[in-house]
Amino acid sequence: QIIFLIIIYVSFISLGFGSSLIGVAWPSIQAEMGLPVSYGGYISTIRTLAVIVVCYLLSKLVSRFGIGKVGLYACIIMTVAWLGFALAPSYIWLLLSAIPLGLGAGALDSALNDFMAQNYSSRYLNWLHSFWGLGAVIGPLIMSGTVAKPGGWRTAFFIITGIEAFISILLVFALPMWNKVIHKEKNINNNDRKLQDDFPLDYSHLHPLKMPGMVWSAACFFLYTGVETCIAMWSATWLVIIRGLNDAEASGLVSTYFLGIMFARMISGVVSVRVTNKQLLTFGQFLLIIGAFLLFLPIPAAVPLLVMGIASGPIMPTMIHESPRRFGPIGKSNPVGFQMGTGFVGSTLLAPIFGKICAVLGFNWYPILILILSLILLFSNGMLNRSIKNIQTA
Structure with missing residues (x-):
């Protein structure tokens, strides 16, 4: 159970990368590609639109593949997206890479939140969200350590690609654990569910x-x-x-x-x-x-x-x-x-x-x-x- 929970928390770290890394990389990207400052917002817009789409489709995805495979596929998709950012030859490439990044992030975010809410107490759910913050902290630190060196902002995206690939491997090993946790933890939220009787x-x-x-x-x-x-x-x-x-x-x-x-x-x-x-x-x-x-x-x-x-x-x-x-x-x-x-x-x-x-x-x-x-x-x-x-x- 502890190993499985650690894998879930580590997976949630990756969601923080997308929330922080693109913004802090944008001044360097803008300067290199000679783009208007406001163009950075369109990358965020496309990513978020993809998140919205996959959130509405989540129930169908989970019913077809199972929540474990949805999480795994989401991480694989994000790995490909981050590689696209690292190799981007133009602004259009960045916009295209934002689509799989949003699809993967939306699927992983919604799937993990839903799973934790159903099988763990609220304490664990709050701590899960703190790991998003950890990922959001790590992203800018990686960027600040690479942006002034050869490779610049692209090196940071390559590093994030490697981290995301490692998380995908962890989720492969975690696939057999999902159903076991559902059965063992199904009563852990009884106290939380009991609170529904008090809803006015x-x-x-x-x-x-x-x-x-x-x-x-x-x-x-x-x-x-x-x-x-x-x-x-x-x-x-x-x-x-x-x-x-x-x-x-x-x-x-x-x-x-x-x-x-x-x-x-x-x-x-x-x-x-x-x-x-x-x-x-x-x-x-x-x-x-x-x-x-x-x-x-x-x-x-x-x-x-x-x-x-x-x-x-x-x-x-x-x-x-x-x-x-x-x-x-x-x-x-x-x-x-x-x-x-x-x-x-x-x-x-x-x-x-x-x-x-x-x-x-x-x-x-x-x-x-x-x-x-x-x-x-x-x-x-x-x-x-x-x-x-x-x-x-x-």
């Missing part, structure tokens, strides 16, 4: 859009995922253009944002016993605003990036965990999946728009836009809490 609301029979409060909740997912993607995608470019850092320094500093996410998610799994989801969300969103304000100050850039990372860490897992308490246990309708899909749409739309605005008005707008989005996120969360409170007291 149950709209599981409704389409998500008809659930009271869903519009504001979906807006929170849209905005948070968009903010996280914009920070991951454009921080390195802001550091190079505005702060005057070189590509290696910028790549290393961006890793502090993901380090903050990883640390916060590990700690939130512990403190969530004594702190409510509402308190944790409010704390994270206020801290995100503080981090955005710090971007305006003449202080080391690592400080606001770390603060924003710590703020971001608990937001997404907590919103997912709070969903059944707001809308009831999952029935024929899947409010969690709907909100996650809305979040992916947010990252798809906001990242290129963010980059385009900064390309036109200048990257001095980077902290302004992050602050605006963070304030709207806090407002949306407040409106969501008010709507849920009004329903409960009606």
